[in-house]
Amino acid sequence: MTDMTTPAAVIVDATAYAQAVEDAVKASAAYYADGTSPLDDETYDRFVRGIAAWEADHPDEVLPDSPTGKVAGGSVEGDVPHTVAMLSLDNVFSPEEFTAWTSSLARRIGHDVACFSVEPKLDGLAIAARYTRGHLDRLITRGDGTAGEDVSHAIGTIEGLPRELAEPVTVEVRGEVLMTTAQFEHANEVRTVHGGQPFANPRGAAAGTLRARERAYTVPMTFFGYGLLPRPDTEPELAGRLGELAHSDLMARAVGLGVNTTATTAVPGITVATVDQVLARVQEIAVLRAELPFGIDGIVIKADRAADQQAAGSGSRAPRWAIAYKLPAVxxxxxxxxxxxxxxxxxxxxxxxxxxxxxxxxxxxxxxxxxxxxxxxxxxxxxxxxxxxxxxxxxxxxxxxxxxxxxxxxxxxxxxxxxxxxxxxxxxTSEQRWRCTNGRNCHLVAALSYAAGRDQLDIEGLGHTRVVQLVETGLVADLADLFTLTRDQLLGLERMGATSTDNLLAALGTAKDQPLSRVLCALGVRGTGRSMSRRIARYFATMDHVRAADAETMQQVEGIGPEKAPSIVAELAELTPLIDKLATAGVNMTEPGATPPAVATTDAADDC
Structure with a gap:
């Protein structure tokens, strides 16, 4: 596994230490207020690790504002007390650090942890959602861990956090409010339309949106639960049951109540028995990270069983039975x-x-x-x-x-x-993506090199240098001209011998017989690629049927929606002269094994 350790910032003296604390506190305050921090996550982590290292060597000089002793977001004020402290997590950055943490946990509880819960660490804003007899009546931010800010005005705007639970229970659900990639893009579009500055990232967008009270617009956010606990007025029997459940069972209970968790995502929370299995899951999530529709910045590992959590206890800043394995900053x-x-x-x-x-x-x-x-x-x-x-x-x-x-x-x-x-x-400039009015002819070399590529017509011997030569000598003005080249024309080119000429002519002859799907791909229609070209060819079977399709018919192809279909149809119409030239040159225009779609006909005898 790749070492993901974030190096600590080097702090040389008390003055540098004081400045680092000040910078980290300011960055944290901005980050947890509205996401406008001047430091990215990795830089902030380096500051905190450097501060912690300096404090370890100078325990008598620790400043009271140091971020090492505070819950994440501790600089943000709140006036609603938490019934149970809402702590943050300590971090590890490598397999070695994680293994050391598990050894420390085992010493604390008196035995090895038999079961770990492993979940993605969502890059959002932590909140506590209080339900009374199944009805959502209050939302509170983490704040300084002991009290948070009331953001109940956001009730009803957060997907995955129902107003009513499936059962009339009095509980508190804890989790992260975030924006998915799609929600973030939408939020910035709406925000700029209303004259605001775009948010720098999804986390900042979620933080700012959650706290906004008098905006002229609303944008959606998403909630993922990571905790379920009783409230003081919870029925004693239910409170007792919740207190005995393992974390994984609590999450299953939350899902049953209708709360969104990571259970339905590509990286659901799982339980494993060994350190090696935890590290394997960390690697799996790291690989999947780029494909997720929301941001994560690590993996949360917890002792799953309630008894182990109680034995480990918690510090003033973080529980001792859970850790965040941070991934490299993206x-x-x-x-x-x-x-x-x-x-x-x-x-x-x-x-x-x-x-x-x-x-x-x-x-x-x-x-x-x-x-x-x-x-x-x-x-x-x-x-x-x-x-x-x-x-x-x-x-x-x-x-x-x-x-x-x-x-x-x-x-x-x-x-x-x-x-x-x-x-x-x-x-x-009629569309969002601007285009030269010369179209493909503006960059003919690139268009021909693409068409000759392995996934398109696969014309061996027609590399970039040869394409440049053909274009600069005037022998080729479009894709179809490749298939009318003669032996004498090619032999007249510099560094083009008889063997190279015959091989290229043979490759061009083979390319003529490529299936329609590859011809479509070689044309480079915007909004299509290898897979889409294959689906279009298999649906219509012939180029004539492809060109006869209107936008509504084109939408019958899997993956082509109402936005993409008109542009594909329009571009195929623009390419009519080139397609005709290709057909005249003998290029195949059918897809082997495909059957044209049925065309509705009218039986004249039935009209009587």
């Missing part, structure tokens, strides 16, 4: 230096952010996607901005939003191109 703050405008193979003009290099999850990130000009405008991005950059797994890094609180006034507006940056032609 978000970092860096600066937006430039915006490049690149032209793709279909003529799409795509902006790309040039960043001050930053390391995220072991990779140095210099570029990030910006999607389209509308995305830049919506996020109110400016050159020189500090921006939150997100990367998970192999996902292309993206800019979430500017960190507006760090602006100095020297940031500059991003200038959009007025003509195609590649060929100087006009730009079609």
């Amino acid at each position: 978000e970092k703050i860096t600066r937006l230096l430039q915006v490049e405008w690149n032209v793709g193979r279909t003529g799409i003009i795509a902006p790309r952010a040039v960043l001050e290099p930053v390391t995220i999850d072991g990779a140095t990130i210099t570029y990030a996607t910006l999607h389209n000009p509308a995305d830049i405008t919506r996020r109110d991005l400016r050159l020189g901005d500090h921006v939150m950059v997100h990367r998970a797994g192999d996902v292309i890094p993206r800019i979430e939003a500017p960190v507006a609180s760090l602006r100095t006034g020297e940031e500059q507006a991003i200038v959009f191109p007025e003509v195609c940056p590649r060929c100087g032609s006009a730009i079609d």
Whole structure:
């Protein structure tokens, strides 16, 4: 397993220690208030580990404001007392640290833990939801752990947190309020429409939205429960039963009451018996992280049995029977230096952010996607901005939003191109994704190289260099021209001998017989790829049927919805001259083994 240890910040003296405490406290206050912290998670963790290391060596000089002795969010004030302290979790960052923690826990309770609960650590805002006889009547934030802020005005806006439980019980459900990726995008769209700055990340969006009382709009959030406990006025029999249940059984009980938990997600909470099994599950969740529709920043491991939890007890800041295994940060703050405008193979003009290099999850990130000009405008991005950059797994890094609180006034507006940056032609700005009016001909080399690729027509011997040569000599002006090349034309090219020529002609001949699905993929219709091209070809069977389909018919293909269908139909219409040339050149236009869809006909005899 990869070592995920976050190194501690180096603190050299009492002055540096005091400054680190001050910076960490300010960052924590901003983070737990509205998510506008000037420090990303990894930087904050480095500060806290450095502070803890210095305090271990100087126990008589610990400042009272130090974050090491406080519950997460402890700088946020609250006036609603918690019936049971709402603690945060201590962290580990590597298998070695986790193994050391389990050994310490075993010494504390007098035996090895027989059962661990393993759940994703959700990157949201902790709240306590109080139910009286099954009715949700109060929501409270964690605050300083002993008292939190009343946010009951948000009742009814949080998915997964029902107003009424399935049974009329008096209990408290604890969990995380967060925004899924889709909810975050929607929230920023709504927020910017109403004149607000976009949120830097989903956690900040959830924190700000949960506390907002007088907004002219509402946006959805999602709740995931991680705890269920009795309240003082809970019936004694129920309170006794809840107090004896293992954590995994409590979560099953919460699900039965209608509360959302991770049970239905791609990373449900599970129980395992050994340290090795815990670490294996940590690795599994780390691999799945990039595919999740919500953010996680680690894995929570708990002693599952109630007796073990009671024997371990809790400190002032965190329980001793639970730990957070932190994963590498997937978000970092860096600066937006430039915006490049690149032209793709279909003529799409795509902006790309040039960043001050930053390391995220072991990779140095210099570029990030910006999607389209509308995305830049919506996020109110400016050159020189500090921006939150997100990367998970192999996902292309993206800019979430500017960190507006760090602006100095020297940031500059991003200038959009007025003509195609590649060929100087006009730009079609009628859709969100701008496109050169020359379309594929603007970047013919890229379009042909893509068409010749392994997943498309698989034309061996037609690499990028050869494509450039064919285009620059004027022998090829579109995809169809490849199939009319003669032996004499190819022999006339520099560094093109008889063997290479014959091999390329043979490869082109083989490409003519590729199934319709590969021909469709080679055309590079926007919104389609290898899998979608295969589904279209198998549904319609012939190119004639594909081209005859209207948007409604195109939606019959799995995965094509009402938004994508019209653009596919329109682009196929634009490609009519090229498709006709390909057919004339002898390129196959059918899908082997596929049957055309039935076409409704009218029997004339039945009309009488």
